[in-house]
Amino acid sequence: MSPSGYLRSTARILVSIALFASVGSAHAQTDPLPSWNDAPAKQAIVSFVKATTTQGGAQFVPPADRIATFDQDGTLWVEHPMYSQVMYCLSRVGPLVKDKPELKNVEPFKTVLSGDREAIGKLTMQDLEKILAATLTGMSTDEFQAQVKPWLAEAKDPRWHKPFNELTYQPMKEVLTYLRANGYKTYIVTGGGQDFVRVYADQTYGIPPEQVVGTMGATTYGYDKNGKPMLTKDPKVLLNDNNGGKPEGIHLMIGRRPHAAFGNSPGDQQMLEYTKAGDGARLAMLVFHDDATREYAYGPAKGLPDTKVGTFPQALYDKAQKDGWIVISMKNDWKKIFAFEK
Amino acid sequence: MSPSGYLRSTARILVSIALFASVGSAHAQTDPLPSWNDAPAKQAIVSFVKATTTQGGAQFVPPADRIATFDQDGTLWVEHPMYSQVMYCLSRVGPLVKDKPELKNVEPFKTVLSGDREAIGKLTMQDLEKILAATLTGMSTDEFQAQVKPWLAEAKDPRWHKPFNELTYQPMKEVLTYLRANGYKTYIVTGGGQDFVRVYADQTYGIPPEQVVGTMGATTYGYDKNGKPMLTKDPKVLLNDNNGGKPEGIHLMIGRRPHAAFGNSPGDQQMLEYTKAGDGARLAMLVFHDDATREYAYGPAKGLPDTKVGTFPQALYDKAQKDGWIVISMKNDWKKIFAFEK
Numbered sequence: 001m002s003p004s005g006y007l008r009s010t011a012r013i014l015v016s017i018a019l020f021a022s023v024g025s026a027h028a029q030t031d032p033l034p035s036w037n038d039a040p041a042k043q044a045i046v047s048f049v050k051a052t053t054t055q056g057g058a059q060f061v062p063p064a065d066r067i068a069t070f071d072q073d074g075t076l077w078v079e080h081p082m083y084s085q086v087m088y089c090l091s092r093v094g095p096l097v098k099d100k101p102e103l104k105n106v107e108p109f110k111t112v113l114s115g116d117r118e119a120i121g122k123l124t125m126q127d128l129e130k131i132l133a134a135t136l137t138g139m140s141t142d143e144f145q146a147q148v149k150p151w152l153a154e155a156k157d158p159r160w161h162k163p164f165n166e167l168t169y170q171p172m173k174e175v176l177t178y179l180r181a182n183g184y185k186t187y188i189v190t191g192g193g194q195d196f197v198r199v200y201a202d203q204t205y206g207i208p209p210e211q212v213v214g215t216m217g218a219t220t221y222g223y224d225k226n227g228k229p230m231l232t233k234d235p236k237v238l239l240n241d242n243n244g245g246k247p248e249g250i251h252l253m254i255g256r257r258p259h260a261a262f263g264n265s266p267g268d269q270q271m272l273e274y275t276k277a278g279d280g281a282r283l284a285m286l287v288f289h290d291d292a293t294r295e296y297a298y299g300p301a302k303g304l305p306d307t308k309v310g311t312f313p314q315a316l317y318d319k320a321q322k323d324g325w326i327v328i329s330m331k332n333d334w335k336k337i338f339a340f341e342k
Numbered sequence: 343m344s345p346s347g348y349l350r351s352t353a354r355i356l357v358s359i360a361l362f363a364s365v366g367s368a369h370a371q372t373d374p375l376p377s378w379n380d381a382p383a384k385q386a387i388v389s390f391v392k393a394t395t396t397q398g399g400a401q402f403v404p405p406a407d408r409i410a411t412f413d414q415d416g417t418l419w420v421e422h423p424m425y426s427q428v429m430y431c432l433s434r435v436g437p438l439v440k441d442k443p444e445l446k447n448v449e450p451f452k453t454v455l456s457g458d459r460e461a462i463g464k465l466t467m468q469d470l471e472k473i474l475a476a477t478l479t480g481m482s483t484d485e486f487q488a489q490v491k492p493w494l495a496e497a498k499d500p501r502w503h504k505p506f507n508e509l510t511y512q513p514m515k516e517v518l519t520y521l522r523a524n525g526y527k528t529y530i531v532t533g534g535g536q537d538f539v540r541v542y543a544d545q546t547y548g549i550p551p552e553q554v555v556g557t558m559g560a561t562t563y564g565y566d567k568n569g570k571p572m573l574t575k576d577p578k579v580l581l582n583d584n585n586g587g588k589p590e591g592i593h594l595m596i597g598r599r600p601h602a603a604f605g606n607s608p609g610d611q612q613m614l615e616y617t618k619a620g621d622g623a624r625l626a627m628l629v630f631h632d633d634a635t636r637e638y639a640y641g642p643a644k645g646l647p648d649t650k651v652g653t654f655p656q657a658l659y660d661k662a663q664k665d666g667w668i669v670i671s672m673k674n675d676w677k678k679i680f681a682f683e684k
Binding site for chain 2: 229
């Protein structure tokens with residue numbers, strides 16, 4: 001066979017393989033969101049992805065602009081009875097007092113050490129801030145990572161007695177995977193500490209450190225006793241990544257407006273507004289915790305109990321209806337909440 | 343042919359194609375750094391890339407950890423006689439005074455409007471800060487972008503009379519491309535304004551907004567007169583991305599330690615230290631401006647003139663020698679400095 005004949009015949013065979021492969025994959029195509037009921041919320045996600053990734057379509061979004069942002073607590077994983085990061089900080093008070101015995105009889109550390117749940121539950125926001133500052137700052141960034149990792153591996157939540165990173169919502173993990181498979185860069189945009197969430201975001205959600213936007217603390221560059229460079233975590237907040245801080249954090253860290261944003265509480269409202277204010281197809285969704293049997297039910301929207309952690313007020317529900325944001329009912333939209341469910 | 347026979351024969355042909363293609367590409371393989379002389383600096387870059395990307399090698403770096411950071415002014419593009427961003431800010435004083443005529447007779451704006459180069463050259467750092475604050479903040483992030491874009495298209499540098507983004511160093515652009523082709527994520531880490539550099543970084547260097555780390559200003563979320571969400575640029579610096587601020591900015595924005603870092607002045611020293619303090623293969627390089635004919639020559643290292651913009655002190659030169667950082671001589675290492683050279 002002449003070289004050009006070889007190439008022609010190779011080309012024909014490659015075309016056959018391509019056709020064969022595409023037929024094969026069409027047959028093998030599976031539902032990207034199997035934990036979702038076939039209802040409007042699921043349809044909205046699928047329509048959005050199709051509209052923004054169909055080349056030549058009116059709502060096509062170039063791959064570089066495909067940004068999707070996700071709140072974490074209550075959106076990607078359980079936030080009740082208390083944010084996991086607060087549980088972490090309380091767990092660190094013991095080791096902290098071992099290092100600094102002078103704190104043993106000082107409030108609020110004394111109350112935390114007592115183990116008296118009722119008394120701990122009554123700590124004020126100021127007390128909590130003292131605990132957060134004492135357990136999240138003052139160490140090097142490397143030491144901090146080394147403190148969080150074993151906690152993640154060992155700590156269990158009080159209801160299911162499972163590690164926190166098993167209490168992630170399977171339907172939302174499917175959304176992350178589905179968006180990434182369609183060229184979206186997925187970001188966490190959380191009120192939680194940026195350094196804290198980065199420790200486990202890759203392993204838990206497939207989201208690398210540079211795609212975690214959180215409440216940002218200052219660090220100071222310096223040298224350890226051997227002259228090795230280090231960064232020390234300061235008790236100074238650079239940006240509180242809640243409410244208006246979410247779009248501010250998105251601008252700071254990403255520099256682009258998201259095309260899709262997911263949240264579950266008033267702290268996410270401005271992120272969803274900012275997302276929807278862009279041109280073309282934009283998706284804004286809120287997770288509504290209305291399933292006390294499989295997870296928790298809290299509002300006060302729709303007459304559900306008002307709780308202190310991660311509320312969903314009626315005003316937010318009404319705004320969602322008015323502005324075309326989609327409310328995800330955990331009870332009705334999700335076939336399965338956790339991967340460990342039967 | 344039976345289906346399995348078809349598959350076997352297809353497999354054989356695919357193997358042949360693969361072999362054929364690899365032979366082809368070996369023949370076609372071209373020098374990734376054609377503007378570099380074959381000297382130690384070039385060899386260090388190539389060795390580093392080979393060591394960190396050879397699967398199974400002792401210094402192999404997983405793709406997710408391949409982070410390379412580049413200072414901009416004096417490292418990727420010309421910084422003399424004055425940083426481009428300062429030129430931009432001076433150019434904005436006219437339009438600013440049109441909007442706010444009350445500034446016309448107020449210093450330092452009056453001096454800038456006079457066009458008296460000598461007087462402008464004598465402005466103090468405080469004067470300059472007033473000009474920067476007045477021209478870089480107070481507007482929405484969208485307005486700011488709309489102000490920078492036409493300037494970039496129209497402004498010319500005073501020596502070559504070319505747009506600033508043609509005054510990028512061809513050898514460094516080759517390094518960016520070479521690193522990216524080998525799975526590295528390339529970041530700009532600049533003392534310049536993060537929002538300013540983001541306007542042109544993608545077009546100029548192929549670096550998207552989320553990979554530009556710069557001096558960070560606060561923004562405030564709010565609504566325009568039609569109720570549309572907007573972010574306003576505040577005159578408050580969140581992080582000064584110079585000296586120790588560079589590793590702090592890297593931690594904040596990337597959350598990983600770079601494996602390679604490139605700079606040209608004392609403001610880059612801590613970034614290079616931080617990079618080199620990591621395990622395994624780490625590359626630290628400094629561009630030394632020693633070519634007055636093709637670009638500029640300034641030190642005071644090696645007896646070159648001491649200038650006010652982007653200095654290279656002898657102490658930095660000595661530290662580089664001591665710590666295994668590689669000094670790139672523009673005169674001796676670069677065959678070509680600009681793409682427009684013959």
